[in-house]
Amino acid sequence: GAGVSQSPSNKVTEKGKDVELRCDPISGHTALYWYRQSLGQGLEFLIYFQGNSAPDKSGLPSDRFSAERTGGSVSTLTIQRTQQEDSAVYLCASSLASLAAFFGQGTRLTVV
Amino acid sequence: AQSVAQPEDQVNVAEGNPLTVKCTYSVSGNPYLFWYVQYPNRGLQFLLKYITGDNLVKGSYGFEAEFNKSQTSFHLKKPSALVSDSALYFCAVRDINFNKFYFGSGTKLNVKP
Numbered sequence: 380g381a382g383v384s385q386s387p388s389n390k391v392t393e394k395g396k397d398v399e400l401r402c403d404p405i406s407g408h409t410a411l412y413w414y415r416q417s418l419g420q421g422l423e424f425l426i427y428f429q430g431n432s433a434p435d436k437s438g439l440p441s442d443r444f445s446a447e448r449t450g451g452s453v454s455t456l457t458i459q460r461t462q463q464e465d466s467a468v469y470l471c472a473s474s475l476a477s478l479a480a481f482f483g484q485g486t487r488l489t490v491v
Numbered sequence: 492a493q494s495v496a497q498p499e500d501q502v503n504v505a506e507g508n509p510l511t512v513k514c515t516y517s518v519s520g521n522p523y524l525f526w527y528v529q530y531p532n533r534g535l536q537f538l539l540k541y542i543t544g545d546n547l548v549k550g551s552y553g554f555e556a557e558f559n560k561s562q563t564s565f566h567l568k569k570p571s572a573l574v575s576d577s578a579l580y581f582c583a584v585r586d587i588n589f590n591k592f593y594f595g596s597g598t599k600l601n602v603k604p
Contacts, residue, residue, distance in 0.1 A: 383534075412591060421596040422535075422581065435591060470534055472592075479525055480583075480592055482534040 381405075383483035385471050391489045392461055400456040400486045404473030411454050412480060413446060414470045422470065428454065461490045493518045495584050497595035504572045505603055512567040512598045514582030523585040524565040525592070526556055530578045538580075541565060552576070572602045 384403040392398050404411050413425040424438035428448045439445070443461075448454040458465055468487050472480040494517045504510045516522055523542055527535040539550025546558045556567045567580060582595040 414594075422594040424591055424593075427591040429590075472535075479537045479540050481537060482527075484534045 385483035389487045397459045402454045402471030408473035410474045412472045416468045493593045495595040497598045501599045503601045510572040514565045516584045525583040527581045577602045
């Protein structure tokens with residue numbers, strides 16, 4: 380596609396439920412990133428995929444968070460047993476080598 | 492360790508005046524530097540990047556940034572601010588191994604008519 384696509388754009392879930400957030404990167408981009416942004420705050424790194432290498436999971440805040448990237452393209456971020464503190468905007472980005480990362484519009488997650 | 496600092500939470504400037512949003516970085520090796528802008532309820536939009544070459548980099552919407560290796564800075568500038576430039580600005584650095592991007596905490600730019 381022309382840009383990074385994220386779905387859903389908004390998600391409201393009940394505390395304790397699992398959620399899946401999807402990211403379709405720009406075609407051909409080898410790197411894919413997930414970041415989290417709380418209201419009006421900076422970007423918190425979550426996880427980074429680069430080609431076929433093992434992902435950098437150093438930013439995942441707890442074992443309730445996991446992500447996978449299938450076929451080097453689409454990625455899914457899964458949050459299990461959601462908590463209210465998980466409420467944030469989840470941003471996905473993709474890039475190629477030394478070029479800039481291009482971001483999707485984000486998924487706004489609200490845990491009630 | 493890689494890091495980026497944006498020392499100002501907020502910058503206020505009058506429309507038509509020049510603006511500067513500051514950024515300093517720390518990275519092992521040669522840095523790849525980026526500026527992004529975020530409008531309310533939107534994702535981040537790429538503005539400009541420095542990889543190599545001229546220290547003054549020109550980007551979208553009339554913005555430019557100056558790379559200063561000795562001061563490890565990459566300040567964002569615009570000669571004449573517009574009200575529509577009001578947004579949240581993020582500086583980012585990426586190391587030579589093309590690893591993850593490190594973002595600053597963001598600077599809110601307010602341009603008043």
